Amino acid sequence: MAFGGTFGRGLFGRDAEVKALAELVDGPSDRAGVLITGEPGVGKSALVAQAVGAASVAGLRVLTVTGVEAEQNFPYAGLHQLLYPVRSGVDALPGPQRDALKVALGQADGEQPGVYLVGLAALTLLADHAVDERPVLVVAEDVHWLDRASVDVLAFVxxxxxxxxVVVIATLRARERSPIQGAGLSTLDVGGLPDDVAAQLLDAAEPCLTPAVxxxxLKYAAGNPLALEELPSSVDVPDPLLPxxxxxxxxxxxxxxxxxxxxxxALLVAALNQSDSVAEALAATRLIAGVRAEDALHPAVDAGLIEIASGAVVFRHPLMRSAVAAAAEPTDRRRAHLALAEILTGQPDRRAWNQASAVVGIDETVSEQLDQAAERARRRGGVVAxxxxxxxxxRLSERQDRRATRLIRAAELAVEAGRRDLAERLVHEAQALDLTPRQRATAAWLLSGFDDGVREDVTRVPELGDLAESVAADGHADAAVRILWGAAMRCFWVEPGPAARRALLTVADRLLPAExxxxxxxxxxxxxxxxxxxxVLDGLRKLAGSGESDPEVNRYLGSAALQVGAFDLAARFSAAAVPGFRAQGRLGVLPRALAVQAWSRTRCGDLxxxxxxxxxxxxxxxxxxxxFMYGLAKAVQAEIAALRGDHDQAKDLADEAERVxxxxxxRPVLATVQLTRGIAALSEGRFDDAYADLSRILDPADPAYQLALRAxxxxxLTEAAVRAGRTDDMRGVLREMEPLAVVTPSPALRIGLRYARxxxxxxxxxEELFTQALRADLVGWPAERGRVHLAFGEWLRRQRRVAExxxxxxTARETFDALGMTAWGERARNELRSAGESSPNRDPDAHDKLTPHELNIAQLAAEGLTNREIGQRLYLSHRTVGTHLHRIFPKLGVSSRADLARTLRAHGDESAR
Structure with a gap:
């Protein structure tokens, strides 16, 4: 990314920091940007000003946002500030993005947009304005004071x-936590100035100080540039024991x-206001002072405390704003808030918050207004607000029941937003009240929603069935089913035992009688x-033909199909759920559908x-x-690596997944890890290790045991047992599994049993059993068909029926080569060699030449999607997609999308055979 231009000089003792920003703004870089951290007054804003000046000279378009503490409770207030100069481009965005961004910014009513869909809209808008001749510099100062929705979008971008x-420069106060810290920005920590530089700065700012002062x-400023400039103006240096x-x-x-x-x-009103409007500050001041206030702010400008530009009050430093508010008497602060509330008649949210800040004690009227503000914020996607x-x-509610209801609703939203800290605090606050039995049970259940109860005491799982029935009895059927679904999910991740499963199933039969x-x-x-x-399988097959379009329903069905070993249906349902989640911007549930799809496709051999x-x-x-979903996805990646014969990568990925x-x-993560290790050991000829690794999945005392996946x-397991000389043990396993096949037509179970027999x-x-296995319906199960051909061929060769x-x-070699299952393909080659037939080397295909991310983009491009459409699916800008395609084409030796489609289609045809 070339930005060009020059970078200014002139900050005392900041040559290294200036150089780092110069590299970001002046020269090519593949970094997303930089996060500048440091104590208040250390010079973060001065460094940003240098970068902004240089960027402007270089021709970059600079978009800025500054966090203000008073605006933290207003969703997307920061994003509105950032994107306001480029708002004309919103109408040109793709429909879902345009609508989501307009709702988020309060420009339209509509369904609650997901923060990730809003993020994609912001990314597309920025990319559209970042033409080669004029790149964009995004500057976000005081990120710790930005509203959470805006920070999440900024981190997404x-x-x-x-x-x-596009490059991002953000500033964050030291020791503050923010989602921006995990967004891939390099970190620039700015500390105090060295003693000699601090002395130079002080002498330049205040050359006439006495030696003692x-x-x-110098001692009390501790190298902080702002302190060096401000402390000399105080009559006495404040208490050095203070921060x-x-x-x-x-x-x-x-x-x-x-x-x-x-x-x-006027300064107090401006400091407390959620806006920097001069007009609002003066109007509220007139109400308080009862006099004309047009010139009230001028003395503060003359004193260098604030600036007024374009109708906005700008405090010289955020600490000045907080100092004004902190130094005021409580009665003065309340008067200021009431005056602001009175002038904000057309802005109900800001009015409600100002009224709330002026309340002493409780006030149900204001509480209700805040309740309404919460609903408006939720509809705009501002869940944290x-x-x-x-x-x-x-806290302002007069009645305990209303207080409890509001706290529990807030906790539910906190769970939805993934804010465990907030949810825990709200739940504990609610539990201190006199709750109804249902409220108490709901409060106790809420926190486990963060991880499907994985970390919860497994003995509590049956309690969810009781809670679901209680909630249903109170007339909340949908909420009851959600609780029941949560209980069922726990039985995937943990093992509560047969009694708990039966009890929950009884509840399910009562709450959901329709099969x-x-x-x-x-x-x-x-x-x-x-x-x-x-x-279940009858229901799945009927629903598969119903054309169900609800992504949530398809996700449920995909998970259900995986449980009963219908991996082809699991892949189909979960794949059907993905587009809907993408369109809705629901990145919280999207990885769940993707993980089920990947797990199932891998088991079917569609690598x-x-x-x-x-x-x-x-x-x-x-x-x-x-x-836990990250661990499952990593375990699937490990299994894929093992199937491809990349055993080092498989080991690393399996170890990472196991830690999670x-x-x-x-349990599903650990079971998939053991499956990976067993596959790798098999292909390396370590058959005893393979049998030991795979046996763990069947041991109820082992943490890798999972009731469904074990089958x-x-x-x-049979291959490992035969080669390790453990056939008697394996026959014992089959005696345990055969009865299961009597009660369920599970495809995976029956395929496995036919092969094992x-x-x-x-x-x-x-011979008859191998023939039966090949006659079975293996459409959609190419890896299993290849496995049977390989084992049958090996058996025939041992019977000296070499030609057959x-x-x-x-067939096995061609199947495994097409599927990319390198280890199995090499095994077929070795057997063919022993049977007197040589095999051509397998040519690397797109699967080998491209990264997973590139392969995803290539497949979508081959389907005919435009760069913009691919970007919408993968939450990338269309420019990023174009950059990837420019790298993909030479890797595959193609020069057009048509060539790309032919190349990938040829490989796909081979895989299907």
Whole structure:
């Protein structure tokens, strides 16, 4: 990214920092930007000003936003400030993005937009304005005071601009936490000036200080540039035991004390206002002072405390703003808030917050106004702002029942937003009240929603069934089913035991009597994957032909299909859920659907599809703070690597997934890890290790045990057992599994059993059993068909039927080569060689040449999607997509999308054979 231009000089002692920003603004860089951190007054804003000046000279378009503490409770207030100069481009955005951004910014009414859809809209808008001749510099100062919705969007953008002519510079106060810290920005920590430089700065600012005062200021300023400039103006240096920020606030407030009364009033109003409007500050001041106030702010300008530009009040430093508010008497602050509320008749949200700030004690009228403000914020996608409004409304509520209701609603939103800290505080606050039994149960259940109860005491799972029935009895059927679904999900991640499963299933039968209800199908699959397998599979097959379009329903059905071993249906349903979640910007549930799709596709052998899907699932799960889904996606990536013969990568990925799985107690993650290790050991000829690794999945005492998944690795376990000389042990396993096949038509279970029977059969029975296995319906299961051909060919060669063996071995080799299952392909080659037939080397295909991310983009481009459409699907700007395609074409030796489609289609045709 070339920005060109020059970078200014002139800051005392900041050569290294200036150089770092110069490299970002002046020269080519593949970095998203920089996060400048440091104490208040250390010079973060001065460095930003240098960067902005240089960027302007270089021809960059600069968009800025500055966080203001008073605006934290107003969703997307910061984003509105940032994008206001380019608002004309909003109408040109793709429809869903345009509508989401307009709702978020309060320019239109509509459904609550997801923060990620708003983020994609902002990214597209910035990319559209970042033409080659005029790149964009996004500057976000005091990010710790930006509203959470705007910070989330800013972090989303920062994570995705590495290939854009867009760069982000943000500032954050030291020791503050913010989502921007995980957005891929490099960090520039700005500390105090060295002693000699601090002395130079002080002498330049205050050359006439006495030696004693000079020494005292140098000592107490501790190298802080703002302190070096401000402390000398105080009559006395404040108490050195105070934190530096408080010393500075004292210095600022001392300068305010000498101003006229009207000026102090106007400054206080401006400091407390959620806007920088001069007109609002003066109008409120007139109400308080009862006099003309047009000139009230001028003395503050003359004193260098504020600036007035374009109708806005700009405090010289954020600490000045907080100092003015902190130094005021409580009665003066209340009067200022009431005056602001009175003039804000057309802005109900700001009016409500100002009225709330003026309340002493409780006030149900104001509480109700905040309640309404919370609903407006929620509809705009400002969930954290809605939580804050509900929390404040609860504290102002006259009645305990209303207070409890508001706290629990706020906690529910906090869970939805992934804010565990907020949710815990709100739940604990609610639990201190006199709650109804249902409220108390709901409060106790809420916190487990962060991770599907993975970390929850497993003995509490049956309690959710009781809670669901209680909620249903109170007339809240939908809420009851959601609780029941949460209980069923826990039975995937943890193992509560057969009694708990039966109890929950009884509740499900009462709450969801219709067997074809998608929710009943999904719940039954999780609770009783074998006992209810026939009913579940019948329901899934009917629903597969119904054209269901609700992504949430399709996600439930995909998860249900995985439980009962219908991996082809699991992949189909979860793939159907993905577009809807993308369109809605629901990145919280999107990685769940992607993980199920990747897991199922991998088990079916469709690695070409699984590779990019698993990679995206891992990326989004990490981004949205879902460690157990991240672990599952990483485990799938490990399994793919093992199937491709990349054992080093498989080991690294499996180890990473295992760390996550063990920390969370997530059984499916650990089961997939053990499956990966078993596959790798098999292909390396470590058969005893393979059998030991795979056996763990079947051991109820092992953390890798998972009730449903244990039945779907019989093929690998049987191969390991036969080669390790453990056939008797394996026959014992089959005796346990055979009864399950009687009660359920699970495709994966029956495929595995047919394969295992053939491998363990005597010489007299093996041929017929292999033939039966090949006659079974394996459409959509190419890896399993290849596995049977390979094993049959190996058996025929051992029976000295060499010519017959070659046909099966050749088919196996071609199948595994097409699927990218390198380890299995090499095994088929070795067997063919022993059968007297050589094999051509496998040519690398797109699967080998491209990264998972590139493969995803290439596949979408081959389907005919435009760059903009691909960007909408993958939450990238169209420019980033174009950059990736420019890299993809030469890797594959193609020069057009038509060539790309032909190349990928040819590989896909091979995979399907």
């Amino acid at each position: 920062a994570r995705r601009v590495e290939a854009e002519p 000079r020494a005292r200021v 530096l920020s408080e010393r500075l606030e004292h210095a600022f407030s001392a300068r305010v004390d000498g101003l006229p009364v009207a000026t102090r009033t 809605a939580i804050a409004a509900l929390g404040q409304a609860a 074809d209800d998608p929710r009943k199908v999904a719940v039954a699959a999780y609770l009783a994957p074998f006992e209810r397998g026939t009913v 070409v599809t699984a590779v990019p899907v698993a990679a995206e699932a891992a990326q989004l799960a990490k981004e949205t703070g879902q460690p 799985g063990l920390a969370a107690g997530a 779907y690795c019989l093929a690998e 053939a491998l363990l059969a005597s010489s007299d029975d093996a 063996s070659r046909t099966h071995l050749r």
